[in-house]
Amino acid sequence: MSGTLYGVGLGPGDPELMTLKAHRLISNAKVICYPAADSGPSLARSIAADIIPKGALEISVVLPMRESRQPAKDVYDQAADALSLQLESGQDVVTLCEGDPFFYGSFMYLFERLSQRFAVEIVPGVTSLTACAAALNRPLTSRMDTLAVLPGTLPDADLRHRIENAQSIALMKVGRHLERVKTLLEDMQLIDNAGIVERASQANQTVHRLADYPHATAPYFSMVLIYKGDEAWTLPRSLSS
Protein backbone atom coordinates (compact mmCIF):
# COMPACT_ATOMS: atom_id res chain seq x y z
CA MET A 1 0.00 0.00 0.00
CA SER A 2 1.35 3.39 -1.01
CA GLY A 3 1.13 6.33 1.33
CA THR A 4 -1.21 9.30 0.96
CA LEU A 5 -0.06 12.75 -0.08
CA TYR A 6 -1.77 15.33 2.14
CA GLY A 7 -1.99 18.92 0.93
CA VAL A 8 -2.61 20.77 4.16
CA GLY A 9 -3.76 24.39 4.23
CA LEU A 10 -2.15 26.34 7.07
CA GLY A 11 -4.28 29.47 6.77
CA PRO A 12 -2.96 32.98 6.14
CA GLY A 13 -0.20 33.15 8.72
CA ASP A 14 -1.51 33.35 12.29
CA PRO A 15 -0.84 29.81 13.59
CA GLU A 16 -4.18 29.98 15.44
CA LEU A 17 -5.97 30.18 12.08
CA MET A 18 -4.82 26.65 11.29
CA THR A 19 -7.66 24.11 11.34
CA LEU A 20 -7.89 21.37 13.96
CA LYS A 21 -7.39 18.84 11.16
CA ALA A 22 -4.20 20.50 9.94
CA HIS A 23 -2.99 20.60 13.53
CA ARG A 24 -3.67 16.88 14.00
CA LEU A 25 -2.02 15.81 10.74
CA ILE A 26 1.09 17.94 11.24
CA SER A 27 1.48 16.94 14.89
CA ASN A 28 1.54 13.28 13.87
CA ALA A 29 3.53 13.55 10.65
CA LYS A 30 6.63 11.47 9.99
CA VAL A 31 7.46 13.16 6.67
CA ILE A 32 6.77 16.85 6.11
CA CYS A 33 7.30 18.81 2.89
CA TYR A 34 7.11 22.59 2.47
CA PRO A 35 8.07 25.31 0.01
CA ALA A 36 10.81 27.80 0.81
CA ALA A 37 12.33 30.70 -1.07
CA ASP A 38 16.06 30.60 -1.61
CA SER A 39 16.19 34.09 -0.11
CA GLY A 40 15.11 33.18 3.40
CA PRO A 41 13.24 30.90 5.79
CA SER A 42 10.03 29.07 4.83
CA LEU A 43 6.87 30.96 5.80
CA ALA A 44 4.90 27.72 5.64
CA ARG A 45 7.30 26.01 8.02
CA SER A 46 7.27 28.99 10.38
CA ILE A 47 3.46 28.85 10.71
CA ALA A 48 3.63 25.21 11.80
CA ALA A 49 7.00 25.36 13.59
CA ASP A 50 5.62 24.79 17.09
CA ILE A 51 3.95 21.50 16.21
CA ILE A 52 6.34 19.83 13.75
CA PRO A 53 7.39 16.66 15.57
CA LYS A 54 11.02 16.36 16.55
CA GLY A 55 12.62 13.74 14.35
CA ALA A 56 10.20 14.18 11.44
CA LEU A 57 11.89 14.03 8.04
CA GLU A 58 11.63 17.49 6.49
CA ILE A 59 11.76 17.89 2.70
CA SER A 60 12.19 21.53 1.76
CA VAL A 61 11.29 22.59 -1.79
CA VAL A 62 13.65 25.51 -2.26
CA LEU A 63 12.45 27.74 -5.06
CA PRO A 64 14.60 30.20 -6.92
CA MET A 65 12.83 33.59 -6.79
CA ARG A 66 13.40 34.40 -10.45
CA GLU A 67 11.21 35.11 -13.42
CA SER A 68 12.03 32.05 -15.48
CA ARG A 69 9.95 28.95 -14.92
CA GLN A 70 12.58 26.38 -15.84
CA PRO A 71 14.52 26.33 -12.56
CA ALA A 72 11.24 25.96 -10.62
CA LYS A 73 10.23 23.11 -12.90
CA ASP A 74 13.45 21.24 -12.13
CA VAL A 75 12.99 21.84 -8.41
CA TYR A 76 9.44 20.44 -8.48
CA ASP A 77 10.55 17.44 -10.55
CA GLN A 78 13.20 16.65 -7.95
CA ALA A 79 10.80 17.18 -5.06
CA ALA A 80 8.19 14.95 -6.72
CA ASP A 81 10.83 12.21 -7.06
CA ALA A 82 11.73 12.49 -3.38
CA LEU A 83 8.09 12.37 -2.33
CA SER A 84 7.44 9.41 -4.65
CA LEU A 85 10.08 7.38 -2.84
CA GLN A 86 8.37 8.07 0.48
CA LEU A 87 4.88 7.38 -0.83
CA GLU A 88 5.94 4.18 -2.60
CA SER A 89 7.42 2.91 0.65
CA GLY A 90 3.99 3.31 2.28
CA GLN A 91 4.82 6.51 4.09
CA ASP A 92 2.26 9.34 4.22
CA VAL A 93 3.61 12.79 3.36
CA VAL A 94 2.16 16.00 4.84
CA THR A 95 2.77 19.00 2.57
CA LEU A 96 2.42 22.39 4.25
CA CYS A 97 0.64 25.02 2.16
CA GLU A 98 0.19 28.69 2.99
CA GLY A 99 -3.51 29.58 2.86
CA ASP A 100 -5.39 26.85 1.01
CA PRO A 101 -3.63 24.25 -1.19
CA PHE A 102 -5.95 24.77 -4.18
CA PHE A 103 -6.37 28.57 -3.98
CA TYR A 104 -3.42 30.09 -5.89
CA GLY A 105 -1.12 27.66 -4.12
CA SER A 106 2.17 26.15 -5.24
CA PHE A 107 0.90 22.74 -4.10
CA MET A 108 -0.58 22.30 -7.56
CA TYR A 109 2.92 21.73 -8.97
CA LEU A 110 3.33 18.67 -6.76
CA PHE A 111 -0.29 17.65 -7.30
CA GLU A 112 0.05 17.61 -11.08
CA ARG A 113 3.16 15.44 -10.81
CA LEU A 114 1.86 12.95 -8.24
CA SER A 115 -1.95 12.78 -8.23
CA GLN A 116 -2.17 10.21 -11.04
CA ARG A 117 -0.04 7.74 -9.08
CA PHE A 118 -0.87 8.34 -5.44
CA ALA A 119 -3.88 9.04 -3.26
CA VAL A 120 -4.12 12.75 -2.48
CA GLU A 121 -6.17 14.31 0.30
CA ILE A 122 -6.65 18.05 0.51
CA VAL A 123 -7.27 19.79 3.83
CA PRO A 124 -8.72 23.19 2.94
CA GLY A 125 -7.48 26.22 4.83
CA VAL A 126 -8.48 29.80 5.56
CA THR A 127 -7.48 31.87 2.51
CA SER A 128 -5.87 35.30 2.50
CA LEU A 129 -9.08 36.46 0.77
CA THR A 130 -11.25 36.19 3.85
CA ALA A 131 -8.38 36.97 6.23
CA CYS A 132 -8.01 40.33 4.43
CA ALA A 133 -11.76 40.95 4.65
CA ALA A 134 -11.57 40.22 8.39
CA ALA A 135 -8.62 42.60 8.78
CA LEU A 136 -10.52 45.36 6.96
CA ASN A 137 -13.56 44.64 9.17
CA ARG A 138 -16.04 44.91 6.31
CA PRO A 139 -18.25 42.15 4.85
CA LEU A 140 -16.81 40.97 1.53
CA THR A 141 -19.88 39.50 -0.16
CA SER A 142 -23.51 38.89 0.67
CA ARG A 143 -26.73 37.60 -0.83
CA MET A 144 -26.51 37.69 -4.64
CA ASP A 145 -23.19 39.57 -4.94
CA THR A 146 -20.70 38.62 -7.58
CA LEU A 147 -17.06 38.41 -6.51
CA ALA A 148 -14.08 38.71 -8.86
CA VAL A 149 -10.61 37.60 -7.80
CA LEU A 150 -8.14 39.14 -10.23
CA PRO A 151 -4.39 39.47 -10.65
CA GLY A 152 -3.35 43.14 -10.53
CA THR A 153 -1.14 42.42 -13.53
CA LEU A 154 -4.08 42.54 -15.97
CA PRO A 155 -4.02 45.42 -18.48
CA ASP A 156 -5.99 48.55 -17.54
CA ALA A 157 -8.92 48.10 -19.93
CA ASP A 158 -9.45 44.50 -18.86
CA LEU A 159 -9.14 45.35 -15.17
CA ARG A 160 -11.59 48.23 -15.54
CA HIS A 161 -14.20 46.07 -17.26
CA ARG A 162 -13.95 43.35 -14.62
CA ILE A 163 -14.06 45.80 -11.70
CA GLU A 164 -17.11 47.52 -13.21
CA ASN A 165 -18.90 44.20 -13.49
CA ALA A 166 -18.52 42.76 -9.98
CA GLN A 167 -19.89 43.87 -6.62
CA SER A 168 -16.75 42.90 -4.73
CA ILE A 169 -13.25 42.61 -6.11
CA ALA A 170 -10.03 41.16 -4.73
CA LEU A 171 -6.80 42.13 -6.46
CA MET A 172 -3.92 39.76 -5.87
CA LYS A 173 -0.31 40.23 -6.96
CA VAL A 174 -0.56 44.00 -7.10
CA GLY A 175 3.13 44.48 -6.27
CA ARG A 176 4.76 46.79 -8.81
CA HIS A 177 1.36 47.53 -10.37
CA LEU A 178 0.13 49.41 -7.32
CA GLU A 179 0.40 52.97 -8.65
CA ARG A 180 -1.30 51.97 -11.89
CA VAL A 181 -4.13 50.30 -9.93
CA LYS A 182 -4.53 53.38 -7.71
CA THR A 183 -4.74 55.67 -10.73
CA LEU A 184 -7.33 53.41 -12.32
CA LEU A 185 -9.47 53.31 -9.17
CA GLU A 186 -9.24 57.09 -8.78
CA ASP A 187 -10.42 57.43 -12.35
CA MET A 188 -13.29 55.03 -11.63
CA GLN A 189 -14.17 56.96 -8.46
CA LEU A 190 -13.68 53.79 -6.45
CA ILE A 191 -10.54 54.77 -4.58
CA ASP A 192 -12.52 55.40 -1.38
CA ASN A 193 -14.02 51.93 -1.62
CA ALA A 194 -10.66 50.17 -1.61
CA GLY A 195 -8.51 48.89 1.22
CA ILE A 196 -5.13 47.18 1.22
CA VAL A 197 -3.88 44.58 3.67
CA GLU A 198 -0.27 43.49 3.96
CA ARG A 199 0.46 40.08 5.47
CA ALA A 200 -3.09 39.41 6.73
CA SER A 201 -3.20 37.86 10.21
CA GLN A 202 0.60 37.77 10.53
CA ALA A 203 2.35 39.58 13.38
CA ASN A 204 3.39 42.39 11.05
CA GLN A 205 -0.03 42.84 9.38
CA THR A 206 -0.88 46.35 8.20
CA VAL A 207 -4.27 47.67 7.09
CA HIS A 208 -4.84 50.88 5.13
CA ARG A 209 -7.38 52.64 3.02
CA LEU A 210 -5.77 52.37 -0.39
CA ALA A 211 -5.83 56.17 -0.77
CA ASP A 212 -3.68 56.49 2.38
CA TYR A 213 -1.21 53.69 1.65
CA PRO A 214 2.27 55.19 2.02
CA HIS A 215 4.20 52.96 -0.41
CA ALA A 216 4.56 52.93 -4.20
CA THR A 217 4.70 49.14 -4.39
CA ALA A 218 3.08 46.42 -2.30
CA PRO A 219 4.81 43.36 -0.80
CA TYR A 220 4.16 39.85 -2.11
CA PHE A 221 1.72 38.98 0.66
CA SER A 222 -0.73 41.82 0.15
CA MET A 223 -4.18 42.23 -1.34
CA VAL A 224 -6.45 45.08 -2.40
CA LEU A 225 -10.18 44.66 -1.72
CA ILE A 226 -12.75 46.85 -3.46
CA TYR A 227 -16.26 46.96 -2.08
CA LYS A 228 -19.41 48.10 -3.80
CA GLY A 229 -22.41 45.98 -2.88
CA ASP A 230 -25.91 47.08 -1.97
CA GLU A 231 -25.06 49.15 1.05
CA ALA A 232 -22.09 50.95 -0.55
CA TRP A 233 -20.44 51.41 2.80
CA THR A 234 -17.12 53.15 2.50
CA LEU A 235 -14.23 52.03 4.63
CA PRO A 236 -13.88 53.81 7.97
CA ARG A 237 -11.90 57.04 7.67
CA SER A 238 -9.91 56.12 10.74
CA LEU A 239 -8.56 52.92 9.26
CA SER A 240 -4.84 52.46 9.78
CA SER A 241 -2.52 49.71 10.89
Add this chain to the structure above:
Amino acid sequence: MSGTLYGVGLGPGDPELMTLKAHRLISNAKVICYPAADSGPSLARSIAADIIPKGALEISVVLPMRESRQPAKDVYDQAADALSLQLESGQDVVTLCEGDPFFYGSFMYLFERLSQRFAVEIVPGVTSLTACAAALNRPLTSRMDTLAVLPGTLPDADLRHRIENAQSIALMKVGRHLERVKTLLEDMQLIDNAGIVERASQANQTVHRLADYPHATAPYFSMVLIYKGDEAWTLPRSLSS
Protein backbone atom coordinates in the same frame (compact mmCIF):
# COMPACT_ATOMS: atom_id res chain seq x y z
CA MET B 1 -16.14 48.77 29.10
CA SER B 2 -18.46 47.16 26.57
CA GLY B 3 -17.88 43.60 25.42
CA THR B 4 -16.61 42.55 22.01
CA LEU B 5 -18.78 40.96 19.34
CA TYR B 6 -16.89 38.05 17.79
CA GLY B 7 -17.96 36.80 14.37
CA VAL B 8 -16.44 33.34 14.33
CA GLY B 9 -16.16 31.28 11.15
CA LEU B 10 -16.81 27.59 11.75
CA GLY B 11 -15.71 26.34 8.36
CA PRO B 12 -17.87 24.36 5.93
CA GLY B 13 -19.28 21.71 8.25
CA ASP B 14 -16.67 19.17 9.37
CA PRO B 15 -15.97 20.22 12.97
CA GLU B 16 -12.29 19.42 12.38
CA LEU B 17 -12.16 22.23 9.79
CA MET B 18 -12.74 24.76 12.55
CA THR B 19 -9.69 26.90 13.31
CA LEU B 20 -7.82 26.66 16.60
CA LYS B 21 -8.89 30.24 17.32
CA ALA B 22 -12.56 29.47 16.77
CA HIS B 23 -12.16 26.43 19.02
CA ARG B 24 -10.60 28.52 21.79
CA LEU B 25 -13.19 31.30 21.64
CA ILE B 26 -16.17 28.95 21.57
CA SER B 27 -14.78 26.73 24.33
CA ASN B 28 -14.48 29.75 26.62
CA ALA B 29 -17.65 31.60 25.62
CA LYS B 30 -20.22 32.72 28.17
CA VAL B 31 -22.69 34.01 25.55
CA ILE B 32 -23.09 32.31 22.19
CA CYS B 33 -25.31 33.42 19.32
CA TYR B 34 -26.14 31.46 16.17
CA PRO B 35 -28.58 31.42 13.26
CA ALA B 36 -31.19 28.71 12.93
CA ALA B 37 -33.94 28.02 10.44
CA ASP B 38 -37.44 27.68 11.81
CA SER B 39 -37.64 24.39 9.95
CA GLY B 40 -35.02 22.50 11.94
CA PRO B 41 -31.91 22.51 14.09
CA SER B 42 -29.08 25.03 13.65
CA LEU B 43 -26.28 23.80 11.39
CA ALA B 44 -23.92 26.35 12.96
CA ARG B 45 -24.70 25.09 16.45
CA SER B 46 -24.31 21.47 15.36
CA ILE B 47 -20.77 22.11 14.04
CA ALA B 48 -19.70 23.49 17.42
CA ALA B 49 -21.96 21.34 19.61
CA ASP B 50 -19.17 19.33 21.24
CA ILE B 51 -17.37 22.38 22.57
CA ILE B 52 -20.15 24.77 23.60
CA PRO B 53 -19.65 25.14 27.36
CA LYS B 54 -22.38 23.81 29.59
CA GLY B 55 -24.16 26.76 31.13
CA ALA B 56 -23.34 29.21 28.32
CA LEU B 57 -26.23 31.52 27.44
CA GLU B 58 -27.37 30.60 23.92
CA ILE B 59 -29.14 33.18 21.78
CA SER B 60 -30.68 31.56 18.73
CA VAL B 61 -31.59 33.80 15.79
CA VAL B 62 -34.49 31.86 14.32
CA LEU B 63 -35.07 32.87 10.72
CA PRO B 64 -38.29 32.29 8.83
CA MET B 65 -37.42 30.44 5.60
CA ARG B 66 -39.65 32.60 3.42
CA GLU B 67 -39.13 34.85 0.45
CA SER B 68 -40.06 38.13 2.09
CA ARG B 69 -37.31 40.07 3.82
CA GLN B 70 -39.44 41.82 6.43
CA PRO B 71 -39.75 38.94 8.94
CA ALA B 72 -35.97 38.41 8.80
CA LYS B 73 -35.43 42.11 9.39
CA ASP B 74 -37.54 42.00 12.54
CA VAL B 75 -35.71 38.90 13.75
CA TYR B 76 -32.30 40.57 13.28
CA ASP B 77 -33.52 43.75 14.98
CA GLN B 78 -34.61 41.73 18.00
CA ALA B 79 -31.39 39.71 18.04
CA ALA B 80 -29.30 42.89 17.82
CA ASP B 81 -31.19 44.30 20.81
CA ALA B 82 -30.53 41.14 22.82
CA LEU B 83 -26.83 41.19 21.92
CA SER B 84 -26.61 44.92 22.73
CA LEU B 85 -27.75 44.24 26.29
CA GLN B 86 -25.01 41.65 26.70
CA LEU B 87 -22.31 43.80 25.10
CA GLU B 88 -23.32 46.92 27.09
CA SER B 89 -23.00 44.91 30.30
CA GLY B 90 -19.39 44.16 29.39
CA GLN B 91 -20.04 40.63 28.20
CA ASP B 92 -18.32 39.33 25.06
CA VAL B 93 -20.60 37.56 22.56
CA VAL B 94 -19.38 34.77 20.28
CA THR B 95 -21.49 34.49 17.12
CA LEU B 96 -21.19 31.21 15.25
CA CYS B 97 -21.05 31.53 11.46
CA GLU B 98 -21.08 28.72 8.91
CA GLY B 99 -18.04 29.06 6.64
CA ASP B 100 -16.58 32.54 6.98
CA PRO B 101 -18.51 35.44 8.58
CA PHE B 102 -17.82 37.86 5.72
CA PHE B 103 -18.16 35.45 2.78
CA TYR B 104 -21.87 35.33 1.89
CA GLY B 105 -22.66 35.02 5.58
CA SER B 106 -25.71 36.12 7.54
CA PHE B 107 -23.41 37.63 10.17
CA MET B 108 -23.45 40.84 8.14
CA TYR B 109 -27.00 41.52 9.34
CA LEU B 110 -25.80 41.64 12.93
CA PHE B 111 -22.61 43.43 11.92
CA GLU B 112 -24.48 46.25 10.20
CA ARG B 113 -26.66 46.75 13.26
CA LEU B 114 -23.93 46.61 15.91
CA SER B 115 -20.52 47.51 14.46
CA GLN B 116 -20.96 51.27 14.90
CA ARG B 117 -21.49 50.89 18.65
CA PHE B 118 -19.37 47.91 19.68
CA ALA B 119 -15.95 46.46 18.96
CA VAL B 120 -16.19 43.64 16.44
CA GLU B 121 -13.55 41.00 15.80
CA ILE B 122 -13.82 38.62 12.87
CA VAL B 123 -12.26 35.16 12.97
CA PRO B 124 -12.06 34.05 9.33
CA GLY B 125 -13.01 30.48 8.50
CA VAL B 126 -12.57 27.94 5.75
CA THR B 127 -15.16 28.74 3.06
CA SER B 128 -17.31 26.29 1.13
CA LEU B 129 -15.45 27.55 -1.96
CA THR B 130 -12.17 25.85 -1.11
CA ALA B 131 -13.88 22.96 0.69
CA CYS B 132 -15.67 22.17 -2.60
CA ALA B 133 -12.40 22.40 -4.53
CA ALA B 134 -10.84 19.99 -2.02
CA ALA B 135 -13.79 17.60 -2.40
CA LEU B 136 -13.45 17.67 -6.20
CA ASN B 137 -9.70 17.08 -5.81
CA ARG B 138 -8.74 19.59 -8.48
CA PRO B 139 -6.82 22.88 -8.03
CA LEU B 140 -9.24 25.81 -8.21
CA THR B 141 -6.92 28.65 -9.23
CA SER B 142 -3.25 29.15 -9.86
CA ARG B 143 -0.76 31.75 -10.99
CA MET B 144 -2.56 34.55 -12.87
CA ASP B 145 -5.99 32.92 -13.07
CA THR B 146 -9.12 34.98 -12.63
CA LEU B 147 -11.84 33.54 -10.42
CA ALA B 148 -15.51 34.50 -10.59
CA VAL B 149 -17.90 33.66 -7.78
CA LEU B 150 -21.43 34.02 -9.12
CA PRO B 151 -24.98 33.35 -8.04
CA GLY B 152 -26.63 30.78 -10.30
CA THR B 153 -29.68 33.04 -10.34
CA LEU B 154 -28.13 35.42 -12.89
CA PRO B 155 -29.81 35.52 -16.33
CA ASP B 156 -28.34 33.28 -19.03
CA ALA B 157 -26.65 35.98 -21.11
CA ASP B 158 -24.98 37.52 -18.06
CA LEU B 159 -23.90 34.14 -16.74
CA ARG B 160 -22.50 33.14 -20.11
CA HIS B 161 -20.45 36.32 -20.43
CA ARG B 162 -19.00 35.96 -16.94
CA ILE B 163 -18.20 32.27 -17.37
CA GLU B 164 -16.50 32.98 -20.71
CA ASN B 165 -14.33 35.62 -19.07
CA ALA B 166 -12.90 33.79 -16.08
CA GLN B 167 -10.52 30.84 -15.80
CA SER B 168 -12.31 29.34 -12.80
CA ILE B 169 -15.92 29.83 -11.81
CA ALA B 170 -17.88 29.01 -8.67
CA LEU B 171 -21.67 29.04 -8.93
CA MET B 172 -23.47 29.46 -5.64
CA LYS B 173 -27.22 29.23 -5.04
CA VAL B 174 -27.84 27.07 -8.06
CA GLY B 175 -30.87 25.36 -6.48
CA ARG B 176 -33.86 25.52 -8.82
CA HIS B 177 -31.66 26.95 -11.59
CA LEU B 178 -29.68 23.74 -11.98
CA GLU B 179 -31.22 22.49 -15.24
CA ARG B 180 -30.85 25.91 -16.82
CA VAL B 181 -27.20 26.05 -15.75
CA LYS B 182 -26.56 22.56 -17.13
CA THR B 183 -28.11 23.47 -20.48
CA LEU B 184 -26.01 26.61 -20.64
CA LEU B 185 -22.78 24.73 -19.87
CA GLU B 186 -23.61 22.06 -22.44
CA ASP B 187 -24.13 24.79 -24.99
CA MET B 188 -20.79 26.34 -24.01
CA GLN B 189 -19.08 22.92 -24.23
CA LEU B 190 -18.01 23.27 -20.62
CA ILE B 191 -20.23 20.59 -19.10
CA ASP B 192 -17.27 18.19 -18.81
CA ASN B 193 -15.31 20.84 -16.93
CA ALA B 194 -17.92 21.21 -14.20
CA GLY B 195 -18.37 19.42 -10.90
CA ILE B 196 -21.00 19.76 -8.20
CA VAL B 197 -20.54 19.26 -4.48
CA GLU B 198 -23.38 18.94 -2.00
CA ARG B 199 -22.68 19.75 1.66
CA ALA B 200 -18.88 19.96 1.31
CA SER B 201 -17.00 18.31 4.19
CA GLN B 202 -20.20 17.32 5.99
CA ALA B 203 -20.94 13.69 6.79
CA ASN B 204 -23.43 13.50 3.92
CA GLN B 205 -21.21 15.19 1.32
CA THR B 206 -21.68 14.11 -2.28
CA VAL B 207 -19.42 14.84 -5.25
CA HIS B 208 -20.40 14.44 -8.91
CA ARG B 209 -19.40 15.50 -12.36
CA LEU B 210 -22.22 17.90 -13.20
CA ALA B 211 -23.10 15.84 -16.29
CA ASP B 212 -23.76 12.83 -14.05
CA TYR B 213 -25.65 14.59 -11.27
CA PRO B 214 -28.88 12.66 -10.78
CA HIS B 215 -31.15 15.45 -9.51
CA ALA B 216 -33.03 18.27 -11.23
CA THR B 217 -32.45 20.72 -8.40
CA ALA B 218 -29.57 21.15 -5.97
CA PRO B 219 -29.83 21.55 -2.18
CA TYR B 220 -29.08 24.86 -0.45
CA PHE B 221 -25.59 23.82 0.58
CA SER B 222 -24.21 22.95 -2.83
CA MET B 223 -21.87 24.56 -5.34
CA VAL B 224 -20.90 24.07 -8.97
CA LEU B 225 -17.23 24.61 -9.86
CA ILE B 226 -16.15 25.11 -13.47
CA TYR B 227 -12.49 24.72 -14.34
CA LYS B 228 -10.66 25.97 -17.36
CA GLY B 229 -7.17 27.21 -16.59
CA ASP B 230 -3.93 26.49 -18.39
CA GLU B 231 -3.93 22.75 -18.06
CA ALA B 232 -7.58 22.24 -19.02
CA TRP B 233 -7.74 19.06 -16.97
CA THR B 234 -11.16 17.55 -17.08
CA LEU B 235 -12.61 16.02 -13.97
CA PRO B 236 -11.90 12.34 -13.49
CA ARG B 237 -14.49 10.13 -15.24
CA SER B 238 -14.78 7.99 -12.15
CA LEU B 239 -15.87 10.83 -9.92
CA SER B 240 -18.83 9.96 -7.75
CA SER B 241 -19.81 10.33 -4.13
